[in-house]
Amino acid sequence: MNIAVMGYGTVGSGVVEIINKRGTKIVGKSSPCELSVKYILDLRDFPGDPNAGKFTKDFNKILNDESIKVVVETMGGVNPAFDFTSSALKAGKHVVTSNKELVAEKGLELLSIAKENNVNFLFEASVGGGIPIIRPLSVCLAANEVKSINGILNGTTNFILTKMISDNMSFEAALKIAQENGYAEKDPTADVEGHDACRKICILAALGFGNHVYPKNVHCEGITKIMLEDVAYASSYDSVIKLIGTAEKLEDGKLYIIVSPAVVKLSSQLSSVNDVFNAVLVDGDEVGEVVFYGKGAGKLPTASAVVADVIDCANHQDTRRLIGWENENPDIIADYKTIPNQYYIRLMVEDYTAVLPKLKNLFGNIHLLARSGAGTHEIAFITEKFTETDIRNKLSTLKGSDLKSLIRVANC
Amino acid sequence: MNIAVMGYGTVGSGVVEIINKRGTKIVGKSSPCELSVKYILDLRDFPGDPNAGKFTKDFNKILNDESIKVVVETMGGVNPAFDFTSSALKAGKHVVTSNKELVAEKGLELLSIAKENNVNFLFEASVGGGIPIIRPLSVCLAANEVKSINGILNGTTNFILTKMISDNMSFEAALKIAQENGYAEKDPTADVEGHDACRKICILAALGFGNHVYPKNVHCEGITKIMLEDVAYASSYDSVIKLIGTAEKLEDGKLYIIVSPAVVKLSSQLSSVNDVFNAVLVDGDEVGEVVFYGKGAGKLPTASAVVADVIDCANHQDTRRLIGWENENPDIIADYKTIPNQYYIRLMVEDYTAVLPKLKNLFGNIHLLARSGAGTHEIAFITEKFTETDIRNKLSTLKGSDLKSLIRVANC
Secondary structure (H helix, E strand, O other), X not given: OEEEEEOOOHHHHXXXXXXXXXXXXXXXXXXXXXXXXXXXXXXXXXXXXXXXXXXXXXXXXXXXXXXXXXXXXXXXXXXXXXXXXXXXXXXOOEEEEOOHHHHHHHHHHHHHHHHHXXXXXXXXXXXXXXXXXXXXXXXXXXXXXXXXXXXXXXXXXXXXXXXXXXXXXXXXXXXXXXXXXXXXXXXXXXXXXXXXXXXXXXXXXXXXXXXOOOHHXXXXXXXXXXXXXXXXXXXXXXXXXXXXXXXXXXXXXXXXXXXXXXXXXXXXXXXXOOOOEEEEEEEEOOOEEEEEEEEOOOHHHHHHHHHHHHHHHHHOOOOOOOOOOEOOOHHHEOOHHHOOEEEEEEEEEOOHHHHHHHHHHHHXXXXXXXXXXXXXXXXXXXXXXXXXXXXXXXXXXXXXXXXXXXXXXXXX | OEEEEEXXXXXXXXXHHHHHHHXXXXXXXXXXXXXXXXXXXXXXXXXXOOOHHHEEOOHHHHHOOOOEEEEEEOOOOOOOXXXXXXXXXXXXXXXXXXXXXXXXXXXXXXXXXXXXXXXXXXXXXXXXXXXXXXXXXXXXXXXXOEEEEEEEOOHXXXXXXXXXXXXXXXXXXXXXXXXXXXXXXXXXXXXXXXXXXXXXXXXXXXXXXXXXXXXXXXXXXXXXXXXHHHHHHHHHOOEEEEXXXXXXXXXXXXXXXXXXXXXXXXXXXXXXXXXXXXXXXXXXXXXXXXEEEEEOOOHHHHHHHXXXXXXXXXXOOOOOOOOOOEOOOHHHEOOHHHOOEEEEEEEEEOOHHHHHHHHHHHHOOEEEOOOXXXXXXXXXXXXXXXXXXXXXXXXHOOOOEEEEEEEEEOOO
């Protein structure tokens, strides 16, 4: 079976590499058809590339070639990926993508176009790189009502936080090492500000809870403000700070969805996920907690998930996998500031002994934290459950205090 | 869509409970058809059961009812489960099972009958209870050559070992608590001798490496001989003892497959899997290590995996999922005794100081272990890589020593 790959970057070139290596062999295990890359669409030139004869800059060549049954979209970004993908689907071609931005922004529309044209739009590689998560969540856990999804969804930030926790390295120093190792881009904004993780939790929430969630409607905080002081205090609480994407069905039916740093207890399965690894913890009402763990990025891991989707299309060419969700219901998304949660708070204060009774008065039970080297003007503690709005209101009554950190405690 | 459930034990009654609760609702998300349990086959009577009208003792009632499209087999054992399952498949009905013994012994045959009759034989629940593992391994990781599979595949033994490790409890005492909590059967043989884990690693090996492996051809050791002394020595080596099922492709193309206790380093993802939890670690050549974790047993977790397979059948009634493997090739299974591996050895000796130079002479580098309370007649150490045959030959030359424990060190 002929396929076309659109976008010859990291993932796209990995897809071509894997299919060239074993296109026949793997699919041959269970199906008579073979995989072969016929076109590679990219506007750039790749002189000396062994796939020289396959490059094209003209999308219509792919669109109009009836021998192309599956199109792989690994261009990234919404445009022109969306136009190309929707045109391919309308032409009766299956499309497989690793592009989380495309799925998070346009997944609802593309799944509906796929349905109308009786073809598949598959995106296993869009979350967790090579870790199987999309298909397990949508098929294997289908008998469950999902209660919550919590994930470490971005390898770059997890690498940086691991360096901060294990090597006592500042955010800036850890980011530099991540960039030197190729784990972070020159412009690391999408990773360190949480936007990448946000797209992924939106995709998982749509699969788990049945409504599209647009990233712009999700509160998203990155890790740039995490200080080593916070890491040390978390450690004294038998916890680590991780960037966690959370989507949780509340008792009133609303959805609590957020990406932010969180204090994660060492007893959580997510606390030991280090370096560039990702993990997704799904809590289902029948199955309880299940965790999916592995490398969440990288050329070949991500490409292997794309190729698995291509193989699935090849093996079931005339079948559409039933996957989809409803339009976004903005009313369903709860205001994160109104959801009671435990919080970690670090303040700079003028007079520790004077402020302590006031804090107890404001918050009731607080769990005071300690770190070596803390001056007498710093105070850190864990609260009982309060809304963020409540906490900010209470703190605003404390004269002479300066809020340095306010981090939620994860419920997983 | 009407289904029949054969076997109203723990898992079967869970399947009926979940479908009664939400048969319409979940499937309705993506498909117009509803699930409804029409028959429950069981030779026992269940007076007062709310499903009273559905019980039958006559399999032919199910077989001859054309409205039954999917049959759930949760009887356990090979007979009569095999006869009923093959008859149902031949009658054009999809069959979903949680019965690992049936899949491990008769999977090859049943998949072939399913193929001939263009129906599905699905068994997600046969390994890891509710943890998605069968479909992720066969579909999501299809672009990988699997290098190895290592798993904690039995919750009962993992519970017992956790009690031994965390609470310093003997095997016998921990087994008693497992029985009191309903985690172990009155006759715990199948669990504690490793037979249950063996069936599961055989199923995973077939999926991962493409050939059926019969449990009788796999070396299988249980945990009954593990002593607290071994637990203590492992701890001094930053390790825990776990019952590990391993299937690994060797460089010569042969398959190293074994179920036995193993010394697992704390740096392994499997070391922190405690209590009744299961985890499967798959190492793929493209994706690297991925881990699937969750409750590996229990009524509703396992039933939820069965119902997910039923939903998959309902959603794709006219499609056969391409899943299968080749006949067993007995030549492919390596003799485990000839595979070099690191081993943990504990000996009782007459004279510690006299035996030590002899051990170094026999084994070269050894890593000596210590535990508090060990007498001067006990010696424990980790070897470099040797075959078990080599090790036993070497030890047989040591006069006045008594081999108490010989446990492989896990490679995961």
